Amino acid sequence: MKRWIGPLAALIVAGLAAHWATLTYAPGFIMDRALATLKDRGVALHAFTSPQRISPQTQAVVRSSPDLFYSLCRYDLSDPGPFLVIVMSQWSDYQSLSFFDSNTNNFATIRGSDAQELVMLVGPGEKHSGLVTTIESPTKRGVILIRRLAADEESFASAKQVALNDQCALGQDEPF
Amino acid sequence: MIARLARYSFALAIGAALGMASALYLAGLWPGMKPLDFGDVEVEGWRSDFAIGSDTADMYTRARVARHGLLALAKSEAVYFTRTTDGEGAPLREECTYRLTVGKMPAGWWSVTLYDDDSLLPMNEDEALSVNQEQETGGEGLVATIAAEKPEGGIWISSRNAGSFDLTLRLYMPDEALLADPEAILKPPVVERLSCAGDTP
Numbered sequence: 001m002k003r004w005i006g007p008l009a010a011l012i013v014a015g016l017a018a019h020w021a022t023l024t025y026a027p028g029f030i031m032d033r034a035l036a037t038l039k040d041r042g043v044a045l046h047a048f049t050s051p052q053r054i055s056p057q058t059q060a061v062v063r064s065s066p067d068l069f070y071s072l073c074r075y076d077l078s079d080p081g082p083f084l085v086i087v088m089s090q091w092s093d094y095q096s097l098s099f100f101d102s103n104t105n106n107f108a109t110i111r112g113s114d115a116q117e118l119v120m121l122v123g124p125g126e127k128h129s130g131l132v133t134t135i136e137s138p139t140k141r142g143v144i145l146i147r148r149l150a151a152d153e154e155s156f157a158s159a160k161q162v163a164l165n166d167q168c169a170l171g172q173d174e175p176f
Numbered sequence: 177m178i179a180r181l182a183r184y185s186f187a188l189a190i191g192a193a194l195g196m197a198s199a200l201y202l203a204g205l206w207p208g209m210k211p212l213d214f215g216d217v218e219v220e221g222w223r224s225d226f227a228i229g230s231d232t233a234d235m236y237t238r239a240r241v242a243r244h245g246l247l248a249l250a251k252s253e254a255v256y257f258t259r260t261t262d263g264e265g266a267p268l269r270e271e272c273t274y275r276l277t278v279g280k281m282p283a284g285w286w287s288v289t290l291y292d293d294d295s296l297l298p299m300n301e302d303e304a305l306s307v308n309q310e311q312e313t314g315g316e317g318l319v320a321t322i323a324a325e326k327p328e329g330g331i332w333i334s335s336r337n338a339g340s341f342d343l344t345l346r347l348y349m350p351d352e353a354l355l356a357d358p359e360a361i362l363k364p365p366v367v368e369r370l371s372c373a374g375d376t377p
Contacts, residue, residue, distance in 0.1 A: 003180070007187035014188045018195030023203060023235040027242035034246055055297065056305070061246055062295040063256075065346060066305045067287045094285055094348055096253055104242040106250045111349070145247055149285060149348075151308050 027104040034061065035074060035102075035143065043072045046084065046170040048146065050163045053156050069150040069159035073168035077123030078140045084121040086144060087167035088112060091159065094149040101139040108135045112148075116165075144168060203239035221265075222257035222345060222364045226355070251355055255283075257345040257362075262369040268342060270335045272372040274322040276343075278307070278365040281317075284349030285309050288365060290322065292338045302326070302334035322367075343367065 041060045043049045048071045052058045055066065064070070075084055088097045088110070095112035099121065110117055110133075120134045121144070128134045146166060150159040200206045215225035216237075227237050228248045241248060248256060261267055262274060278288060287308035292298045297305050307320045311331055320331040324338075335341055345365060347354070354361045 004183065007183040010184055011187040011191035011194075014191030015195035015198075018192040019199045020195075022196045022199035023239050026199075026203065026205065026239040030242040030246065055303075056299045056301075059297055062243075063245060063248070063289075063291060063344065064297070065287060065289060066297065067289075067308050096249065098247075098249055098253070100247055104238065104246060106248070109249060109253050111253065143247070147249075151287075151310050 028102055031100075031102050031104045031142075035141065037061075038072060038074060038143065043074055043143075045074045045076060046168060048073045048144075048163065048166045048168045050160055053153075067149065067151040069146075069148040069156055069163070071146040071148075071163050071166055073144040074141075075121065075137070075144060075168070076141045077121075077126070077137060080123070080126070082170050083123070083126065083128070084144075085167060085169050085171050086117075086119045086121060087165070088117040088119075088146055089162045089165040090114065090116050091148050091162055093155070094147075096147050098145050098147070099135060099137065100143050100145065101137055102141045103139060105138065107138055199239075203236045205239060205243055217257075217358050219257070219359055219362045220364050221261060221263070221367075222259045222362075224255055224257045224358070226251045226255060226358075228256060251350065254346060254348045255350050255354070255358075257347070257364060258342050259367065260340075260342040262367045264369060266369065267340055268322075268335075268367070269340050269372075270324050270338045271374070272323075273327075273370045275368045275370055276307070276320045276322055276333065276365055277317070277368070278312075278320070279317040279363050280315070281309070281345075281347055282351040282354040282361050283347035286348070287346045288320075288333070289344050289346070290333050290335060290338060290341050291344060293340050298334070298336060298338035298341065300334055300336040300338075302332075302336055304332045304334040307331055307333060 050071045054064045091112055096109055098109040099107055101107050118132055120132050122128050122136050123140050124138055148159040150156040215223040217224040217226055225237050228241050228245055287306050289306035312318050318331060320333055321327040322333045322335055324336045326332055
């Protein structure tokens, strides 16, 4: 019996470690796959991409809403220095600009108002001037999402038109 | 020596497998589980994780939401309630017809959407995937039919090709009172089973 005490302790330690590791790394693993899927579906890096209206045939992410217009921008701020300039154009109905890091956390959300929104996104630990609304991403990679209420074909077409003025662009020298 | 090594290897392998399996189970990621059928808030059969989208969520919630609520918003912007059963507690399924009654919701905007067992919109071309606030009559809510075939009249949510399904209630710009005390404030949609294929008349 004594000879099993050591292995039993090893079993418990291995179990706890595997339990912790599975929970810790699952979100990052899932987001990594999601970002790869978005890339495969044509969602650009450092530019907003407006997919087709959500339908069973076009859905790329689980639990997408068919009543919303989505515009997505993948980002990668791995190199020190660059930042993203993000513009959410004016929309007459509900809209929001939300930021998700590579662990799936929604680390910032800006609800749309009657005016266009201008935001700067910097990488983790990056300095910024603070002259415009600046958000620091907890991780180097992630995705930015604009949601616009567009429950019918006509609203969706209007939202798509408005999205032409959205911006998600990589900058090197702070112009503000 | 070899027997000792074998015992430790066996223990490590079993321990790792149990640790991983228990994490997947408790996070609702185990195959076949309905991960959104639990959470930290329940109102008359509708469940929600108010920690969704936040880094304050515990490890289990974050793992579960990462898989089944990816890119969901934090509760200050939107809350999501899901139910997998009808008013009598039976699983929602394509073979049955249901009446959905939605009253006034404590939010700026709401919708109810049907998802299949894989958390996807069911593969059909009926263009009847959800109902929303804009379909209300007189701002007092609406009544819709959930069925695989289009009803004679009224608002329809198609369950064609959905198999076992769930309903997700989205509440955008939720009232602060709802976030503070959801059980007291939310009068959630009612799902009544009207009939099922194979029922004896």
